[in-house]
Amino acid sequence: MLPKALQDATSALGCLPGVGARTAERYACYLLKNDPIASKRIAMTLAELHTRVKTCPKTFALISEDEEVSALYENPGRDRSVILVVEEALDLVAIEKTGEFKGVYHVLGGAISPIDDVTPDKLHFRELIDRVEEDDVKEVIVATNASIEGESTAIYLQHELSGRYPDLKISRLARGIPMGVDLGYTDQLTLSQALKGRTIL
Amino acid sequence: MLPKALQDATSALGCLPGVGARTAERYACYLLKNDPIASKRIAMTLAELHTRVKTCPKTFALISEDEEVSALYENPGRDRSVILVVEEALDLVAIEKTGEFKGVYHVLGGAISPIDDVTPDKLHFRELIDRVEEDDVKEVIVATNASIEGESTAIYLQHELSGRYPDLKISRLARGIPMGVDLGYTDQLTLSQALKGRTIL
Numbered sequence: 001m002l003p004k005a006l007q008d009a010t011s012a013l014g015c016l017p018g019v020g021a022r023t024a025e026r027y028a029c030y031l032l033k034n035d036p037i038a039s040k041r042i043a044m045t046l047a048e049l050h051t052r053v054k055t056c057p058k059t060f061a062l063i064s065e066d067e068e069v070s071a072l073y074e075n076p077g078r079d080r081s082v083i084l085v086v087e088e089a090l091d092l093v094a095i096e097k098t099g100e101f102k103g104v105y106h107v108l109g110g111a112i113s114p115i116d117d118v119t120p121d122k123l124h125f126r127e128l129i130d131r132v133e134e135d136d137v138k139e140v141i142v143a144t145n146a147s148i149e150g151e152s153t154a155i156y157l158q159h160e161l162s163g164r165y166p167d168l169k170i171s172r173l174a175r176g177i178p179m180g181v182d183l184g185y186t187d188q189l190t191l192s193q194a195l196k197g198r199t200i201l
Numbered sequence: 202m203l204p205k206a207l208q209d210a211t212s213a214l215g216c217l218p219g220v221g222a223r224t225a226e227r228y229a230c231y232l233l234k235n236d237p238i239a240s241k242r243i244a245m246t247l248a249e250l251h252t253r254v255k256t257c258p259k260t261f262a263l264i265s266e267d268e269e270v271s272a273l274y275e276n277p278g279r280d281r282s283v284i285l286v287v288e289e290a291l292d293l294v295a296i297e298k299t300g301e302f303k304g305v306y307h308v309l310g311g312a313i314s315p316i317d318d319v320t321p322d323k324l325h326f327r328e329l330i331d332r333v334e335e336d337d338v339k340e341v342i343v344a345t346n347a348s349i350e351g352e353s354t355a356i357y358l359q360h361e362l363s364g365r366y367p368d369l370k371i372s373r374l375a376r377g378i379p380m381g382v383d384l385g386y387t388d389q390l391t392l393s394q395a396l397k398g399r400t401i402l
Contacts, residue, residue, distance in 0.1 A: 005249060013243060
């Protein structure tokens with residue numbers, strides 16, 4: 001009932017995360033109804049996305065094709081002896097936005113999850129262990145997600161690093177009550193973590 | 202903090218309806234992390250979307266570039282003397298899926314909404330009025346949305362058509378309780394419409 005080209009666009013957009021057939025149809029029809037420039041812009045940017053973005057061989061953050069190493073890592077104002085370890089490149093952006101961190105990053109590329117076939121050798125652990133020695137690192141801050149996989153990854157990392165470098169400080173982000181949230185709506189696990197990690201006023 | 206190409210893709214995807222900066226970023230990173238084929242497919246289908254889809258000059262439904270008139274309108278099995286009027290091309294698909302309608306369609310291209318600068322002359326009313334005469338139409342079924350704009354459009358259409366063609370039957374879709382919905386959860390307006398439009402058992 002719909003033209004082939006519209007069906008093709010719908011099925012292509014349907015591969016986006018969390019986008020089902022109905023939403024994809026809505027996106028395609030919206031683009032069709034509006035200025036062709038919007039469609040062309042998406043088309044152009046996505047066509048060259050994979051060729052214009054690469055990963056930094058040192059930190060595994062996303063960098064432009066014309067960069068050698070992540071600009072943040074090259075920045076003399078950043079302290080290379082403190083590494084903050086995140087799962088994904090976007091997590092790095094979230095931390096950077098706080099403006100509180102002056103060290104450098106290391107992107108693991110995911111979290112250990114045997115059920116999804118993500119074993120430690122598929123993540124950038126090896127390179128992190130090497131970096132600790134190369135850059136004479138004093139502290140590794142583990143900032144994996146607060147999920148089962150993230151916690152397992154943190155434990156694995158702690159185990160691997162403390163075995164090799166007994167003097168290395170290994171920390172992780174505080175668990176507790178997020179800002180602006182009502183105590184009554186906070187889940188049991190978060191509350192018990194907040195209690196355990198309480199700080200002196 | 203993110204490569205230019207990724208930012209470009211994010212801002213381009215951000216123009217999709219209901220997609221904010223965070224979701225667009227998620228889409229772009231997901232595509233980057235996955236097989237380039239998915240990105241290329243979206244790019245290719247969207248690049249040619251506007252050139253490969255056109256509107257039928259008769260019914261204003263969406264048709265392929267190689268078609269002259271909507272295949273549905275050309276189908277000898279369809280009754281041209283009954284026209285079902287919808288706002289958008291997608292509404293047509295919803296009706297077709299029921300398999301209950303054997304007439305033809307007319308897509309208005311929207312609903313009257315002076316606040317959005319959509320006045321009757323911007324919609325395909327003129328062409329519908331002409332079709333009624335050309336195709337010797339017996340009935341026009343108004344299937345605009347159950348919104349303020351949809352209702353205004355239905356009233357306007359009824360007024361325009363009944364003035365010109367006193368013998369034309371003008372009907373609209375029944376308003377009432379949708380299937381599978383609990384009476385207690387039905388809103389007042391729908392209930393009062395259902396009561397008004399009650400049918401004999």
